[in-house]
Amino acid sequence: xxxKTQSQAFEVLERVRAIPEGFVSTYGDVSPxxxxxxxxxxxxxxxxxxxxxxxxxxxxxxxxGARQKRHLVAEGVPFKRDRVEMAVARIDHSGVG
DNA sequence: GTGATGACGGAAA
DNA sequence: CTTTCCGCCATCA
Numbered sequence: 208x209x210x211k212t213q214s215q216a217f218e219v220l221e222r223v224r225a226i227p228e229g230f231v232s233t234y235g236d237v238s239p240x241x242x243x244x245x246x247x248x249x250x251x252x253x254x255x256x257x258x259x260x261x262x263x264x265x266x267x268x269x270x271x272g273a274r275q276k277r278h279l280v281a282e283g284v285p286f287k288r289d290r291v292e293m294a295v296a297r298i299d300h301s302g303v304g
Numbered sequence: 305g306t307g308a309t310g311a312c313g314g315a316a317a
Numbered sequence: 318c319t320t321t322c323c324g325c326c327a328t329c330a
Contacts (some may be wrong), residue, residue, distance in 0.1 A: 247311075265314080
């Protein structure tokens with residue numbers, strides 16, 4: 208399995224699209240090892256079919272700020288001031304099982 | 305091949 | 318709680 212690089216970007220997009228409505232994931236989760244790369248991919252995509260707004264920082268803070276919060280609150284994502292309630296909105300489809 | 309940068313992450317103070 | 322620093326991997330010049 209094994210390709211490289213290309214798979215990285217592909218994997219990121221797959222995970223982001225796998226995020227259900229009303230929930231969020233973190234950059235480190237969509238891109239294990241290279242959280243920064245995840246942002247670069249999402250920024251380049253910026254597509255309406257790509258729920259990049261469901262991707263937030265590990266501490267629940269937003270990258271685009273109000274811009275991103277707008278989409279999240281509209282989908283029913285629990286917010287704590289300007290941060291997402293990771294305890295109830297974060298998805299761990301990586302480990303756990 | 306080298307250097308610098310980034311929609312980040314975690315730890316220390 | 319906030320602020321500060323280093324490390325991470327991929328991309329671009």
